[in-house]
Amino acid sequence: MVQRVSAVYMLLFLVFLLFHFVLTPPHSYQAWRDWVRSPFVGIAASVFFAALLAHVWVGIRDVVLDYVRPIGARVLALALLGLCLAGAGAWLVRILWLPRP
């Protein structure tokens, strides 16, 4: 369910992104930055990345459940995956929402 809902949202967002880059590609740093920092894009992109991380969690978890049999290795792999995704999430919050010098 998570997998499907996140997939649909990401699909819509990617189509939006594709149209943006084809119709009005950003030509300068300023334009790109202002676009990303606009509230609409900021929120839409944040939801996109949240959906992406959730999607990756379910997807890679399924792969681990299929191929990693020993319970210790499985827990370790899932913990590592969770850690990486949390790190990626923190990094994205910093990029998208925290003020830059």
Next chain:
Amino acid sequence: MRFSIFRFDPERDKKPYMQDFEIELEAADRMLLDVILRLKARDDSLTIRKSCREGVCGSDAININGRNGLACITNVRELKEPVVLRPLPTFPVIRDLVVDITRFFEQYHSIKPYLINDEPAPERERLQSPEDREKLNGLYECILCACCTSQCPSSWWNPEKFVGPAGLLQADRFIADSRDRATRERLDDLNDVYRLFRCRSIMNCTEVCPKGLAPSRAIERIRLALVKDSL
């Protein structure tokens, strides 16, 4: 016609090996099983399980050129040479082409493959409308030959936890039955990351089913019922 057949005799062999055979087809040879039985007449150590020899009992399910099927209803003249015969994948080999499918039956039993209805029995029988009976078509015909489950990647990786296509087809057969009263319990039992949701809709099951059934459809129906239920 050339054959390459998986051989293993637990009393003689440490490891299985492939043995080549060559035999002229005769006019009476229609199905693969006919030819295997003639090979067996030549070398009586060659072992295969068979009973009805007409696609009803499901005993002679084997892997034919990489694809699971029933030897007795596989047209031998349509097979590519050399015909490579192996036992059903992932099951312990008892001897040659005969495998132990206990695990398969354990999963089948786990879905309670019988009518559950505590209501007092009517005097004669529990009747069904023709429309309700219609819903069982495509489900009740399964002969439990294990071709589907043995070709299913989801069953390969989680054989103890994933019910597998054959078991899930039967689960749907009882969920769909108007006389059964345990639909709720059946759905709850399957609502599990492993038991049902390991299915990735690969559809190998439906590809190989020798009876032309569609376990993947049945699984989808159960999944849909669970989603409707949760909303």
Next chain:
Amino acid sequence: MLRPENKRPVFFNPVLIQMPVGALTSIVHRVTGILLAAGIPFTIYILDLSLQSDQSWSRVVHLLDAWPFKAIAIVFIWALAHHLLAGVRHLLGDVDVGSGLISARRSAWMVNLGGLAVGLLAAGALL
């Protein structure tokens, strides 16, 4: 049932078991998913760089123009296209569109070829 001390061989060699086209689509869906997930840190890094300053923005623009990046981008675009198409195929299956065997086979071919076509288009556009 076999006694456990009686070690039995098992025939299990995925290479020797026939994989219908749907199975191929499924395994590529999985492989592209892993590939795309592995590409996430790199994507975030590029995004980060592009939003830091005027200089870092130009570095990104230069980087995107270099051929090693283009080669990676083509693989990435193929993976994304295949993964998306296979995902849409799953979603349609959920609402019971194309879940019969014949139509599922056809849609599996369409996904495999469609992914390749998008990859080739990307190669044409980038190189």
